[in-house]
Amino acid sequence: MTLGLINANPVVQAKKERLVRTQEDQYRDDGVDPLDIYEFVRDIRDPEHPYTLEQLSVLSEESVTVDDKLDCIVIKFTPTVQHCSMATIIGLCLRAKLKGCLPLHYKVDILVSPGSHADEDSVNKQLNDKERVAAAMENPNLRQLVDECIYSDEI
Incomplete structure (x- = not known):
């Protein structure tokens, strides 16, 4: 943990059971399933806490x-605090995790839930601008943080 957390005491939910999918659900031919x-x-880990985004x-x-x-x-994701x-x-973690697993023809929009962040428009603009995302992922420190959140063994 880092010092000076924005949300030092987040509300943590219990981990949910994995969804059991029928064979019919697993082999849909009509597109991507939400x-x-x-x-x-x-299971992506939060950057500040040892909990998943779901938890x-x-x-x-x-x-x-x-x-x-x-x-x-x-x-659409909802940060734990407005700021x-x-x-x-x-x-960036969401986008990086999805990269390579979706058919190329799908457009992916990643947004903060309406009203859930003080700089909602700015964050949404950054997350959906290809050049900004590419530049961010070229930063080795930022890339390492994203990879740690995506591939965390601690969960």
């Missing part, structure tokens, strides 16, 4: 929507 995407990102209620099953007609996936300085990092 629950599969959620299952893939739910901190930053993500939920309802956080992911898919529009197969528009080939668009939207993930969360890690909101952009959380969004």
Whole structure:
């Protein structure tokens, strides 16, 4: 943990059981399934705490929507506090985790939930600007933090 946490005492939910999917659900031919995407990102660790985004209620099953007609996936996350300085990092973690696992034709929008962050517009703009995301991921320190959140053994 780092000193001076923005939210030193977050509310932590119990880890949920993995969803049991029927064989029919697992082999959908009509596009990407929102629950599969959620299952893939739910275990990302929060940058400030040893808890997952799911445990901190930053993500939920309802956080992911898919529009197969528009080939668009939207993930909305809710930071634990209005002035969360890690909101952009959380969004980068979501984007990095999804990269490579989705069909290329899908557009992914990652947004903070409306009204959940003081700089909502700025964070959303940063997370959905390809050049800004690419530049951020080229920073070795930032990339290391993202990788630690995505591939944490502690969970």
